Amino acid sequence: xxxxxxxxxxxxxxxxxxxxxxxxxxxxxxxxxxxxxxxxxxxxxxxxxxxxxxxxxxxxxxxxxxxxxxxxxxxxxxxxxxxxxxxxxxxxxxxxxxxxxxxxxxxxxxxxxxxxxxxxxxxxxxxxxxxxxxxxxxxxxxxxxxxxxxxxxxxxxxxxxxxxxxxxxxxxxxxxxxxxxxxxxxxxxxxxxxxxxxxxxxxxxxxxxxxxxxxxxxxxxxxxxxxxxxxxxxxxxxxxxx
Amino acid sequence: xxxxxxxxxxxxxxxxxxxxxxxxxxxxxxxxxxxxxxxxxxxxxxxxxxxxxxxxxxxxxxxxxxxxxxxxxxxxxxxxxxxxxxxxxxxxxxxxxxxxxxxxxxxxxxxxxxxxxxxxxxxxxxxxxxxxxxxxxxxxxxxxxxxxxxxxxxxxxxxxxxxxxxxxxxxxxxxxxxxxxxxxxxxxxxxxxxxxxxxxxxxxxxxxxxxxxxxxxxxxx
Amino acid sequence: xxxxxxxxxxxxxxxxxxxxxxxxxxxxxxxxxxxxxxxxxxxxxxxxxxxxxxxxxxxxxxxxxxxxxxxxxxxxxxxxxxxxxxxxxxxxxxxxxxxxxxxxxxxxxxxxxxxxxxxxxxxxxxxxxxxxxxxxxxxxxxxxxxxxxxxxxxxxxxxxxxxxxxxxxxxxxxxxxxxxxxxxxxxxxxxxxxxxxxxxxxxxxxxxxxxxxx
Numbered sequence: 001x002x003x004x005x006x007x008x009x010x011x012x013x014x015x016x017x018x019x020x021x022x023x024x025x026x027x028x029x030x031x032x033x034x035x036x037x038x039x040x041x042x043x044x045x046x047x048x049x050x051x052x053x054x055x056x057x058x059x060x061x062x063x064x065x066x067x068x069x070x071x072x073x074x075x076x077x078x079x080x081x082x083x084x085x086x087x088x089x090x091x092x093x094x095x096x097x098x099x100x101x102x103x104x105x106x107x108x109x110x111x112x113x114x115x116x117x118x119x120x121x122x123x124x125x126x127x128x129x130x131x132x133x134x135x136x137x138x139x140x141x142x143x144x145x146x147x148x149x150x151x152x153x154x155x156x157x158x159x160x161x162x163x164x165x166x167x168x169x170x171x172x173x174x175x176x177x178x179x180x181x182x183x184x185x186x187x188x189x190x191x192x193x194x195x196x197x198x199x200x201x202x203x204x205x206x207x208x209x210x211x212x213x214x215x216x217x218x219x220x221x222x223x224x225x226x227x228x229x230x231x232x233x234x235x236x237x238x239x240x241x242x
Numbered sequence: 243x244x245x246x247x248x249x250x251x252x253x254x255x256x257x258x259x260x261x262x263x264x265x266x267x268x269x270x271x272x273x274x275x276x277x278x279x280x281x282x283x284x285x286x287x288x289x290x291x292x293x294x295x296x297x298x299x300x301x302x303x304x305x306x307x308x309x310x311x312x313x314x315x316x317x318x319x320x321x322x323x324x325x326x327x328x329x330x331x332x333x334x335x336x337x338x339x340x341x342x343x344x345x346x347x348x349x350x351x352x353x354x355x356x357x358x359x360x361x362x363x364x365x366x367x368x369x370x371x372x373x374x375x376x377x378x379x380x381x382x383x384x385x386x387x388x389x390x391x392x393x394x395x396x397x398x399x400x401x402x403x404x405x406x407x408x409x410x411x412x413x414x415x416x417x418x419x420x421x422x423x424x425x426x427x428x429x430x431x432x433x434x435x436x437x438x439x440x441x442x443x444x445x446x447x448x449x450x451x452x453x454x455x456x457x458x459x460x461x462x463x
Numbered sequence: 464x465x466x467x468x469x470x471x472x473x474x475x476x477x478x479x480x481x482x483x484x485x486x487x488x489x490x491x492x493x494x495x496x497x498x499x500x501x502x503x504x505x506x507x508x509x510x511x512x513x514x515x516x517x518x519x520x521x522x523x524x525x526x527x528x529x530x531x532x533x534x535x536x537x538x539x540x541x542x543x544x545x546x547x548x549x550x551x552x553x554x555x556x557x558x559x560x561x562x563x564x565x566x567x568x569x570x571x572x573x574x575x576x577x578x579x580x581x582x583x584x585x586x587x588x589x590x591x592x593x594x595x596x597x598x599x600x601x602x603x604x605x606x607x608x609x610x611x612x613x614x615x616x617x618x619x620x621x622x623x624x625x626x627x628x629x630x631x632x633x634x635x636x637x638x639x640x641x642x643x644x645x646x647x648x649x650x651x652x653x654x655x656x657x658x659x660x661x662x663x664x665x666x667x668x669x670x671x672x673x674x675x676x677x
Binding site: 149150151152233234237 | 491492493494
Binding site: 081129130133134136137139140143144147148149150153156157160161163164165167 | 410
């Protein structure tokens with residue numbers, strides 16, 4: 001992968017880069033989260049929903065991340081399949097549980113928000129169902145990787161699954177446009193620009209960045225852990241044979 | 243071409259068993275049609291409301307059951323190696339295998355679906371749509387299921403893993419087909435759901451074999 | 464033109480002039496099986512691949528067949544496109560024979576012969592030569608291990624291809640059939656074919672030897 005920057009393609013450079021980058025992203029995440037939550041909780045009450053609208057600041061960025069992480073997973077899987085690059089494979093493996101966690105957070109906070117808003121914890125509408133499907137895809141990815149004894153084969157098989165499941169992403173994104181659903185339509189990522197008032201929009205965007213930064217930090221940490229685990233195993237195999 | 247024809251007749255013959263193949267699937271259907279009223283209660287309105295959807299779900303599950311025979315046997319007994327070592331691209335071979343699977347089990351199930359739905363109390367006017375949806379859905383389930391079957395080659399608990407992989411991928415056709423049936427029953431337009439189901443089936447047929455071939459090559463390596 | 468080329472190939476004559484393995488290394492499940500393995504096999508030669516269990520004989524055969532990827536090194540077929548070789552230029556006979564228990568021997572023979580590019584007539588000739596005619600109407604599950612191996616090997620005769628990759632081909636056979644197969648392999652070699660066979664016991668024909676030691 002000579003076209004990629006060195007810190008991405010060279011494991012040594014990556015480890016050096018991530019050693020300072022991971023904590024930095026973590027700090028940024030905490031700072032942004034504090035700012036975002038403070039702004040969010042001091043914003044005026046929504047005229048319809050009152051206090052419960054505050055869950056939006058937890059729920060919506062989690063939903064954004066659940067899809068963003070899948071994109072990262074799909075890209076890493078693609079690179080892993082085509083270039084057979086170890087770091088790409090580590091990145092994919094590291095991303096999947098994080099994506100599952102964000103999706104789970106989105107589903108749970110969505111249910112907590114839905115109860116006061118719609119009167120039900122769960123409805124089988126297009127957006128919710130397709131996010132549930134996204135969650136199941138993450139679980140399927142993790143299960144597939146864990147089920148095959150040959151690690152290299154498991155990694156490739158899971159990468160194929162990640163790419164096949166990527167088809168679900170546009171369905172999630174556009175489902176609310178295709179069907180009349182209970183879940184509200186897009187209010188931020190729209191062609192005409194956001195419809196949220198700035199006093200609500202800014203905290204939301206800041207929380208989004210906070211979540212993104214948190215993901216960046218956790219992802220780098222997990223990739224490092226994965227790289228170490230492989231090194232340790234390789235050393236153990238060498239020691240056993242020598 | 244004659245190679246593929248020979249492969250197709252072999253796949254259908256193997257999936258048919260010695261008369262066993264479609265009987266198992268139809269038997270599964272009969273089981274569902276019997277258990278549902280026992281579990282839900284025999285009130286005709288409740289059963290009739292869920293009848294088309296239940297027949298649809300039973301179709302998905304029956305397709306799932308027959309997936310294990312698709313690749314696992316060939317993988318274990320070395321036939322998959324030989325199928326790969328051929329001028330015929332593996333993608334085409336996988337396509338033919340899934341087609342054979344559908345002909346042997348999916349198509350008979352599609353015939354049984356309207357009967358099961360009516361048996362559970364659906365309106366007989368729904369029968370053609372149930373049949374059409376089951377036909378398209380069976381294709382979608384066969385080709386998408388094939389992806390799951392190919393990905394779980396060599397895993398312990400392969401059948402369970404296939405189900406886990408395939409479950410999120412089965413959801414869209416179940417929603418589309420169920421939605422179409424539901425809309426028809428309520429007198430709303432059912433064409434959009436049906437069209438989406440057709441589109442999903444077409445995509446599964448077009449792209450599924452590519453994923454399957456990649457998964458098979460990975461498993462054989 | 465393609466038909467003539469096919470005919471030439473089907474005679475097993477010199478379409479694959481050599482099998483060249485250079486500095487091959489294979490890693491499986493994280494473990495390096497072997498490295499630096501080289502072989503130059505020319506048309507009309509056979510090579511016996513030896514080594515203890517787990518040394519990678521099967522993996523090397525599968526790598527030549529294109530099923531397994533080399534970690535290092537390369538495999539060439541004397542200028543012939545590897546895709547062509549792996550599609551119609553080689554026979555691979557592994558431990559498993561690819562025969563379905565519920566089908567009859569005749570159905571399996573016809574299918575695999577057809578799949579490998581042979582004809583019904585050549586399948587019949589092969590069945591006669593390997594004394595499979597009385598077994599053809601039996602289901603595969605009723606055949607003994609030796610009979611199954613003969614059935615699996617029948618496609619080698621029914622659909623001629625220049626390179627034979629064999630994984631312990633003679634192990635389930637009795638002495639009489641081992642000698643007979645030795646003769647068949649010698650005939651293949653004399654006709655310009657190549658054989659690479661993984662074995663524990665020596666083959667009943669003159670071969671080179673390649674040992675895979677851990």
